[in-house]
Amino acid sequence: xxxxxxxxxxxxxxxxxxxxxxxxxxxxxxxxxxxxxxxxxxxxxxxxxxxxxxxxxxxxxxxxxxxxxxxxxxxxxxxxxxxxxxxxxxxxxxxxxxxxxxxxxxxxxxxxxxxxxxxxxxxxxxxxxxxxxxxxxxxxxxxxxxxxxxxxxxxxxx
Numbered sequence: 001x002x003x004x005x006x007x008x009x010x011x012x013x014x015x016x017x018x019x020x021x022x023x024x025x026x027x028x029x030x031x032x033x034x035x036x037x038x039x040x041x042x043x044x045x046x047x048x049x050x051x052x053x054x055x056x057x058x059x060x061x062x063x064x065x066x067x068x069x070x071x072x073x074x075x076x077x078x079x080x081x082x083x084x085x086x087x088x089x090x091x092x093x094x095x096x097x098x099x100x101x102x103x104x105x106x107x108x109x110x111x112x113x114x115x116x117x118x119x120x121x122x123x124x125x126x127x128x129x130x131x132x133x134x135x136x137x138x139x140x141x142x143x144x145x146x147x148x149x150x151x152x153x154x155x156x157x158x
Contacts, residue, residue, distance in 0.1 A: 010124035
């Protein structure tokens with residue numbers, strides 16, 4: 001039986017002053033954004049300094065974006081991809097895979113158990129990390145499992 005590991009990468013849009021998807025207006029409210037959800041194959045998705053990324057091949061990574069909007073820090077499920085490979089480039093690891101942005105990023109703040117998930121993730125200060133053992137990974141997976149064939153073969157059981 002194929003078992004997937006689940007990972008997150010956090011993108012602090014406030015600190016970085018940009019969104020992870022190029023040509024997306026940083027001044028827009030995320031609820032007003034529509035992203036291109038075409039599949040991107042064997043593309044660079046994230047970079048990290050975390051060496052655990054080298055052992056994450058075949059896992060599924062969820063990209064979570066945090067941005068302050070109307071004085072509230074909102075967290076969104078922005079994209080997801082299957083980790084296929086990595087490249088080392090100076091002091092960072094570039095994670096490569098096949099996946100997609102979500103057409104409409106999903107607000108996570110009000111979902112049941114989100115607060116405890118955020119605490120589990122060190123308020124997302126850890127960056128890239130394995131979330132397989134946290135039940136919230138199944139909630140994130142439920143949003144993408146039916147999206148295209150690349151995720152439909154993943155097994156959420158752990």
